[in-house]
Amino acid sequence: MHAYRSHTCNDLRKENVGDTVKLSGWVHRKRDHGGVLFIDLRDNYGFTQLVLDTDSKAFDTAEALRSESVITIDGRVKARSDETVNKDLPTGDIEVFVDAIEIQSAAQELPLPVFGETEYPEDIRLKYRFLDLRRDRLHKNILLRSNVIASLRRRMIDQGFTEFQTPILTASSPEGARDFLVPARQHPGKFYALPQAPQQFKQLIMVSGFDRYFQIAPCFRDEDARADRSPGEFYQLDMEMSFVTQEDVFNAIEPVIAGVFREFSDKKIDGGAFPRIPFAESMMKYGNDKPDLRNPLIIQDVTEHFRGSGFGIFASMIENGAVVRAIPAPGAGAKSRKFFDGTNDWAKKEGFAGLGYIKITDGEAGGPIAKNLGEERTQAIIDQLGLGDNDGVFFACDKEAGAAKLAGVARTKVGEDLGLIPDDEFKFCWIVDYPMFEYDEDNKKIDFSHNPFSMPQGGMEALENEDPLSILAYQYDIVCNGIELSSGAIRNHRPDIMIKAFGIAGYSEEVVEEEFGGMLNAFKYGAPPHGGIAPGVDRIVMLLANEPNIREVILFPMNQRAEDLMMQAPSEVSPKQLRELHIRTVEPPKKDGE
Numbered sequence: 001m002h003a004y005r006s007h008t009c010n011d012l013r014k015e016n017v018g019d020t021v022k023l024s025g026w027v028h029r030k031r032d033h034g035g036v037l038f039i040d041l042r043d044n045y046g047f048t049q050l051v052l053d054t055d056s057k058a059f060d061t062a063e064a065l066r067s068e069s070v071i072t073i074d075g076r077v078k079a080r081s082d083e084t085v086n087k088d089l090p091t092g093d094i095e096v097f098v099d100a101i102e103i104q105s106a107a108q109e110l111p112l113p114v115f116g117e118t119e120y121p122e123d124i125r126l127k128y129r130f131l132d133l134r135r136d137r138l139h140k141n142i143l144l145r146s147n148v149i150a151s152l153r154r155r156m157i158d159q160g161f162t163e164f165q166t167p168i169l170t171a172s173s174p175e176g177a178r179d180f181l182v183p184a185r186q187h188p189g190k191f192y193a194l195p196q197a198p199q200q201f202k203q204l205i206m207v208s209g210f211d212r213y214f215q216i217a218p219c220f221r222d223e224d225a226r227a228d229r230s231p232g233e234f235y236q237l238d239m240e241m242s243f244v245t246q247e248d249v250f251n252a253i254e255p256v257i258a259g260v261f262r263e264f265s266d267k268k269i270d271g272g273a274f275p276r277i278p279f280a281e282s283m284m285k286y287g288n289d290k291p292d293l294r295n296p297l298i299i300q301d302v303t304e305h306f307r308g309s310g311f312g313i314f315a316s317m318i319e320n321g322a323v324v325r326a327i328p329a330p331g332a333g334a335k336s337r338k339f340f341d342g343t344n345d346w347a348k349k350e351g352f353a354g355l356g357y358i359k360i361t362d363g364e365a366g367g368p369i370a371k372n373l374g375e376e377r378t379q380a381i382i383d384q385l386g387l388g389d390n391d392g393v394f395f396a397c398d399k400e401a402g403a404a405k406l407a408g409v410a411r412t413k414v415g416e417d418l419g420l421i422p423d424d425e426f427k428f429c430w431i432v433d434y435p436m437f438e439y440d441e442d443n444k445k446i447d448f449s450h451n452p453f454s455m456p457q458g459g460m461e462a463l464e465n466e467d468p469l470s471i472l473a474y475q476y477d478i479v480c481n482g483i484e485l486s487s488g489a490i491r492n493h494r495p496d497i498m499i500k501a502f503g504i505a506g507y508s509e510e511v512v513e514e515e516f517g518g519m520l521n522a523f524k525y526g527a528p529p530h531g532g533i534a535p536g537v538d539r540i541v542m543l544l545a546n547e548p549n550i551r552e553v554i555l556f557p558m559n560q561r562a563e564d565l566m567m568q569a570p571s572e573v574s575p576k577q578l579r580e581l582h583i584r585t586v587e588p589p590k591k592d593g594e
Contacts, residue, residue: 004072010046014093016077021096023048024072024104026134027065029115037062039098041073044139049086049095050075058101068107068114068134074100122551127565129556141553144264145541149216151263152237152537155256161212161239166201168194168218173515178222180232188582194220197534199453200519202240203491206530207522212252214239216537224560228483228539230550231562236486240532246474246490249531250274250430257478257485257535261426264544268425274478278433287325287408289434292482293427295415299407302326302395305381311372314356314397325396325407328385329414332392333360339417340367343394346413352406356395358382363389412482426543428480433457436473437504447505450475454489456501463500478535480543488533495523 004024012021025043032038039050039062050073052059058073065071075096086092111127112120114134125132132138153163172179172193179193195201197219205213217238225231237256241249254274261269275293282289285298303323306314314324332339340357347355358370358378370378385393394414396406415421436456438449446468454473456462462471474490492498498520502512513520541553551557558564578584 008045009041009043009048010090012048012077012091012094012096014079017079017094019077020074021077022072022074023050023096025070026114027067027069027071027107029067030062030065032063039065041071042134046091047089048091049080049089050098051078051095052098056098058098061101061103062098065101065103066107066109068110068131069103070105070107072102072104073098122559123565126557126559129566133555138552141541141545141547142555144545145537145553145555148260148264148541148544149235149537151260152256153216155259156214156237156239159212159252159256161214162210163215164205164210164213165215166195166198166205166217170195170201171518173200180220180222183581183583185581196221197236198238200516202238202532203453203493203519203527203530204522206240206242207525207527211242212239213241213532217534222562225558225562228542228550230538230554231558231560235537236534237537238532238534240530242528242530244490244529244531246432246476246531249488249490249533250276250476253478253533253535254428257428257480257540260540261480261544265426270427274428274430276430276432279431279435280433282431283404287404287406287411289431289477290479290482290484291429291431292412292415292421293429294421294425294481295411296420297328297330297411297415299404299411300326300328300385302381302384305377305384306373306397309373309377311356311369314395317397321399322397323400323403325403326381326385327355327394327396327407327410327414328387329357329392329394329418330387330420331390331418332414333390335392340392340394343410343413343417347406347410350409352396352402353398355406355410356397357392358395359392360387361390369395426480428478431477431479432475433472434475434477435469436471436475436501437468439469445506448501449473451487451489452502452505453491453498455492456497460494460497460500463497463504468504474531476533478533483539483543485539486533486535488531490529490531493523493527493529495520498523 001022004022006022009023009025023041025041028040028042028047030037030039035054037052037059041048041050052062073096075098077094077096080093080095110131112124112131114131117135117137133142169182169192172181172191173196177196179196182192182194184190184192198217202213215238217236218233219236220233223231239253241252258269277291279289282291284301287299301323303318306324307318309315318324337359340359344355344357356369357367359366360382365378365382381393387393394410396403396410398406435449436454437446440447450473454475457472457474458466475487476489477487478485492501499509499512503509538550538553542550545553547553556564556566563569
């Protein structure tokens with residue numbers, strides 16, 4: 001018999017009754033039933049119940065064991081009585097009577113329990129992540145992540161994609177976030193950068209004559225954490241294809257994403273192609289470019305109903321360039337005025353001016369807006385939105401961007417409060433036709449709105465003859481349940497078009513040559529039309545695991561301040577190391593009172 005186990009803790013079944021077995025694992029839980037000791041033994045695969053009575057030579061050893069000690073046992077498989085069968089466990093029909101115990105590693109008193117799912121403070125969980133990872137929910141999440149990655153890789157290979165690895169040490173590139181810099185010991189004063197994404201390399205792979213590339217790529221960005229974004233590093237399914245249109249990319253990646261979600265979740269997924277929603281339409285209907293299509297509420301523009309109306313606040317704001325967006329609230333008219341006032345108070349707490357509303361009760365439109373707007377205009381809004389008895393509607397009034405933002409978050413708030421968003425389905429969509437450029441109010445200049453390496457729709461002709469702010473790009477995002485999974489684009493593979501596009505954004509040809517010389521030079525020697533996308537692995541697993549925080553699907557995450565409390569990183573290094581790297585640290589100036 002093997003030195004540590006003949007079976008895992010998930011293997012034994014009724015047909016093993018009478019067998020002599022050897023098991024190894026962690027003491028998950030102990031229960032003393034007056035002379036009979038029960039131990040739930042746990043390993044990576046599952047649980048087996050152990051039983052010892054006072055006649056067992058191992059009883060005293062078992063009685064002294066602390067939870068999470070690692071043991072190896074020899075014992076005999078017996079059937080449980082009908083009343084003690086545990087139908088929740090694959091091994092619930094049997095138990096193992098222990099003849100001998102060997103302690104492989106005794107556990108000290110635990111800083112947090114492994115048994116149960118009691119929530120503990122983040123700093124404790126991250127400092128003792130190796131214990132946190134033993135807990136059932138988190139352990140399953142990490143195994144799910146591994147299986148998802150294996151499935152993604154298999155599906156990409158089955159579609160004819162080839163996996164390549166791109167460099168980790170590379171050049172700094174202005175791609176939107178701060179770089180992590182690595183000092184180059186052999187080149188004093190110079191630095192490598194960790195890649196924010198393999199963007200330029202994967203395009204160069206296409207220029208090199210390869211056709212369909214992918215990798216599960218680590219990416220590094222020095223940016224703050226949030227619920228759906230880990231600080232420092234993340235992983236994405238990076239892919240690129242040659243001689244393709246936008247639709248070709250969609251047709252390649254949709255079955256991969258939908259297939260993985262169907263494989264690892266029982267939630268409903270619509271068949272067929274994902275809806276394509278133009279950016280402008282998404283901003284109008286949903287208030288953002290990450291719409292949750294599970295929410296049936298559609299925002300509408302009702303500006304003209306308020307222009308020159310008796311509701312003076314909105315009317316005067318419209319004269320100064322504001323718009324009014326309406327968020328329907330079906331069934332809300334049956335609720336008390338407290339619901340409407342509470343939603344208005346919520347908007348103010350979120351930093352907005354507030355939400356106006358109309359409440360329809362038994363066919364009668366009420367509230368300050370209806371009173372001042374007049375019966376005819378109020379009815380026109382009701383008709384436009386298709387509202388009925390006991391419905392309601394909220395209004396956001398601001399400049400276009402501000403009104404869209406408030407209407408978007410209010411749409412989510414109202415949908416959640418009215419119970420309109422089902423939790424048993426995944427809704428995917430593509431957001432397409434992003435603007436190539438936007439106006440940067442802070443710097444008073446035109447800049448790229450999305451990905452500077454994208455091909456403008458209309459090519460050089462559009463760049464030379466159209467208003468830059470009207471030019472659309474072959475850029476697209478894939479969104480699921482209100483979470484952006486990925487951005488992608490058909491790339492700008494023409495040096496002349498690239499230099500022209502960067503010139504509109506204020507970059508001289510010399511700057512483009514300096515910042516992107518490697519890729520630009522390669523394009524001068526024959527580059528195929530190409531495009532790609534890079535869905536985020538962490539976010540895919542977060543959705544599949546139904547976790548609200550991305551930390552719960554990452555093996556060893558950092559905290560909100562980008563610190564690894566377990567390994568105590570970042571840390572100071574010795575003066576000798578700094579001298580070797582030709583670096584001197586400069587402490588930031590102290591603030592008053594420090």
